[in-house]
Amino acid sequence: MRDARAAIGALALAALAAAPSPSLAEGDAAQGERLFRPCAACHMIGEGAVHRVGPQLNGLVGRAIGAVAGYEFSDDLVEAGVDGLVWDADALDRFLAGPRDYFPGTRMVFRGIRSEEDRQHLIAYMRDAGGVAGEVVAEADTEAVDPEVAAILGIAGDVPYGEYLANECTACHRAEGGGDIPTIRGLAPSVFIAGLVAYRNGSREHQVMNTVSRRLGDEEIAALAAYFQSSE
Amino acid sequence: MTINRRVFLGTTAAAAATLSAPMIARAQTRARVVVVGGGSGGATAARYIARDGGDAIDVTLIEASRQYYTCYFSNLYLGGFFDLEDTAHSYGRLAGHYGINVIHDWAAGVDRDARTVSLAGGGSVPYDRLVLSPGIDFIPDSVPGWSVNVQDRMPHAYKGGTQAALLRAQLEAMPEGGTFAMVAPPNPYRCPPGPYERISMVAHFLKENNPTAKILIADPKEGYSKQVLFEDGWERHYPGMIERIGPGFGGDNVEVDAEAMTLSIDGVVETVDVCNVIPAQRAGTIAFAAGITDGNWAPVSAYDLSSRVDPNIHVLGDSAAQGAMPKSGFSANSQAKVCANAVVAALTDARQFPARFSNTCWSLIGTEDGVKVGATYEATDEGIVASDTFVSQLGETAEVRAETYRESLDWYEAITTDMFV
Numbered sequence: 001m002r003d004a005r006a007a008i009g010a011l012a013l014a015a016l017a018a019a020p021s022p023s024l025a026e027g028d029a030a031q032g033e034r035l036f037r038p039c040a041a042c043h044m045i046g047e048g049a050v051h052r053v054g055p056q057l058n059g060l061v062g063r064a065i066g067a068v069a070g071y072e073f074s075d076d077l078v079e080a081g082v083d084g085l086v087w088d089a090d091a092l093d094r095f096l097a098g099p100r101d102y103f104p105g106t107r108m109v110f111r112g113i114r115s116e117e118d119r120q121h122l123i124a125y126m127r128d129a130g131g132v133a134g135e136v137v138a139e140a141d142t143e144a145v146d147p148e149v150a151a152i153l154g155i156a157g158d159v160p161y162g163e164y165l166a167n168e169c170t171a172c173h174r175a176e177g178g179g180d181i182p183t184i185r186g187l188a189p190s191v192f193i194a195g196l197v198a199y200r201n202g203s204r205e206h207q208v209m210n211t212v213s214r215r216l217g218d219e220e221i222a223a224l225a226a227y228f229q230s231s232e
Numbered sequence: 233m234t235i236n237r238r239v240f241l242g243t244t245a246a247a248a249a250t251l252s253a254p255m256i257a258r259a260q261t262r263a264r265v266v267v268v269g270g271g272s273g274g275a276t277a278a279r280y281i282a283r284d285g286g287d288a289i290d291v292t293l294i295e296a297s298r299q300y301y302t303c304y305f306s307n308l309y310l311g312g313f314f315d316l317e318d319t320a321h322s323y324g325r326l327a328g329h330y331g332i333n334v335i336h337d338w339a340a341g342v343d344r345d346a347r348t349v350s351l352a353g354g355g356s357v358p359y360d361r362l363v364l365s366p367g368i369d370f371i372p373d374s375v376p377g378w379s380v381n382v383q384d385r386m387p388h389a390y391k392g393g394t395q396a397a398l399l400r401a402q403l404e405a406m407p408e409g410g411t412f413a414m415v416a417p418p419n420p421y422r423c424p425p426g427p428y429e430r431i432s433m434v435a436h437f438l439k440e441n442n443p444t445a446k447i448l449i450a451d452p453k454e455g456y457s458k459q460v461l462f463e464d465g466w467e468r469h470y471p472g473m474i475e476r477i478g479p480g481f482g483g484d485n486v487e488v489d490a491e492a493m494t495l496s497i498d499g500v501v502e503t504v505d506v507c508n509v510i511p512a513q514r515a516g517t518i519a520f521a522a523g524i525t526d527g528n529w530a531p532v533s534a535y536d537l538s539s540r541v542d543p544n545i546h547v548l549g550d551s552a553a554q555g556a557m558p559k560s561g562f563s564a565n566s567q568a569k570v571c572a573n574a575v576v577a578a579l580t581d582a583r584q585f586p587a588r589f590s591n592t593c594w595s596l597i598g599t600e601d602g603v604k605v606g607a608t609y610e611a612t613d614e615g616i617v618a619s620d621t622f623v624s625q626l627g628e629t630a631e632v633r634a635e636t637y638r639e640s641l642d643w644y645e646a647i648t649t650d651m652f653v
């Protein structure tokens with residue numbers, strides 16, 4: 001299985017190297033950098049990139065879907081990668097157009113980018129800033145997590161307190177389903193914590209979640225993470 | 233004030249000794265919590281107390297109706313964005329899954345010394361802790377000429393279900409170019425943006441079905457919730473259709489005649505085709521019967537929603553005078569969870585955590601044009617106070633407004649699940 005994946009990845013790479021797909025060639029990385037700003041609420045790319053709410057995106061183009069080390073992907077992405085699918089230009093284009101149309105079970109809460117041109121700019125930017133698979137243009141640190149997140153991961157969460165605090169969340173977040181208010185059960189603790197930290201420090205913007213998270217201290221986020229993990 | 237559990241059960245047993253035999257048996261084994269009103273506050277409180285109290289607490293829910301029709305989204309139903317049937321919820325799972333004893337009857341009175349609730353259908357139910365979440369009632373004569381006796385001609389549609397259906401039917405039957413009038417309520421009332429979301433939805437309906445019709449609002453208030461957002465939206469979606477007459481122009485001096493279908497504003501009489509009268513409001517009758525009100529509402533402690541008059545009674549939602557939270561379904565649900573934690577902690581050895589509240593109210597102005605306002609709150613000795621607030625902005629993109637609207641649909645699913653599932 002692993003071999004097959006590597007082989008297909010290599011094929012895709014070879015194709016990219018030999019004849020970059022015309023659509024990829026069209027993208028303008030400078031415009032893509034501007035368009036990447038909303039993505040940066042969840043993703044890092046470039047030197048020193050670490051996983052946050054979403055995985056770091058170095059070496060993305062040409063790599064297997066949902067396979068980068070140290071990040072817990074949704075089943076949909078993991079299965080796609082295991083089946084041999086890679087992030088070639090077409091797959092990225094489809095995903096960015098409507099993440100959930102492509103992978104209904106994805107945890108990436110993002111509506112999609114309508115303009116095909118903008119998607120091409122973004123893909124060009126990600127290729128430039130993070131390199132293609134196998135070619136290291138920027139070092140990622142797949143083991144490291146954001147220090148703010150790491151500090152909370154180190155706290156032993158108080159589960160009964162977390163259960164009480166979660167009562168606030170269940171007014172909006174259901175145990176299953178929900179599109180614009182996604183379910184928050186079953187998120188990996190690192191992803192759950194990274195999400196709340198990003199809302200709390202404002203790097204991810206959303207009026208409701210910024211307000212909800214601003215009054216959560218580290219202890220409270222740890223308690224919530226421990227409860228949501230235990231309640232599965 | 234919190235009562236130590238042993239002392240508490242001790243006094244209950246002692247009090248029960250003077251009462252009927254079957255009650256002694258029950259009171260000694262399981263603490264009894266009675267909840268009156270199975271709406272946003274009451275259904276949530278019953279469900280959480282039953283869930284967290286386990287075998288130690290016996291929960292009884294007294295609710296007059298077999299089905300609860302949410303007021304939230306009844307405006308969207310008027311606008312054609314939501315089905316009325318989808319606003320109905322039943323109590324099957326609260327009874328079946330949570331073991332709550334659901335009694336469909338009207339709670340007629342409370343004997344605070346004996347700690348019993350009497351039922352209109354006869355008999356009474358004993359409690360150790362009583363939770364009241366009866367919503368609102370209308371203040372008689374607050375709109376001269378209007379009373380509940382004429383609510384079929386001039387609907388309030390401010391309690392869920394049949395009244396909303398009636399208002400919708402009247403809207404459909406309006407003559408071409410006719411006038412829809414609303415008498416808006418004075419503060420404080422349930423759902424501050426509610427009347428104005430309703431105007432938006434009525435305007436949406438009329439724009440599609442009766443575009444020359446007019447909307448007239450007589451309003452006793454200077455300003456209201458999300459006013460700039462509504463006015464901006466009305467200008468964009470329904471230019472020239474809506475006229476609001478504030479207190480400076482007689483909006484606070486109205487009278488209606490349901491027989492003649494007239495609305496008089498500062499003595500100027502106007503014949504209208506639909507007249508939606510939303511009267512001034514006060515706590516549900518049972519709060520008055522229990523003798524725990526001060527003025528129109530029941531004052532409560534912010535820490536556990538216990539009545540300032542009787543600490544064995546908690547009051548949630550619209551009926552409570554709690555401080556800064558708006559009277560909304562979201563608020564009632566939030567208060568219910570704080571109350572449930574306090575009640576379970578008082579009756580078992582579970583931990584009590586500090587009170588914390590939140591609220592978000594979404595409103596729909598036009599197709600995919602949603603706005604929201606919300607806050608987080610904390611408890612102080614004086615009452616509940618806001619700690620952090622937000623509100624939608626003018627000039628947001630259509631994409632942001634559409635997202636806000638879709639969020640409200642997810643919220644509706646989540647909150648009704650949180651109450652009934």
Ligand SMILES: Cc1cc2nc3c(=O)[nH]c(=O)nc-3n(C[C@H](O)[C@H](O)[C@H](O)COP(=O)(O)OP(=O)(O)OC[C@H]3O[C@@H](n4cnc5c(N)ncnc54)[C@H](O)[C@@H]3O)c2cc1C
Nearest residue numbers: 269271272273296303304339366367423549550560561562
């Ligand atoms: C048009 C409109 C739109 C709204 N939109 C929103 C919104 O978008 N978001 C939001 O958060 N809120 C909204 N609200 C407000 C919300 O409906 C109320 O604030 C909320 O329901 C209050 O909850 P409650 O538990 O106090 O009362 P209710 O939910 O009204 O529940 C009271 C229950 O008690 C029962 N009852 C009362 N007295 C007795 C008795 N003596 N014996 C037995 N049963 C009794 C009643 O039958 C009722 O079921 C809206 C309201 C209106 C009118």
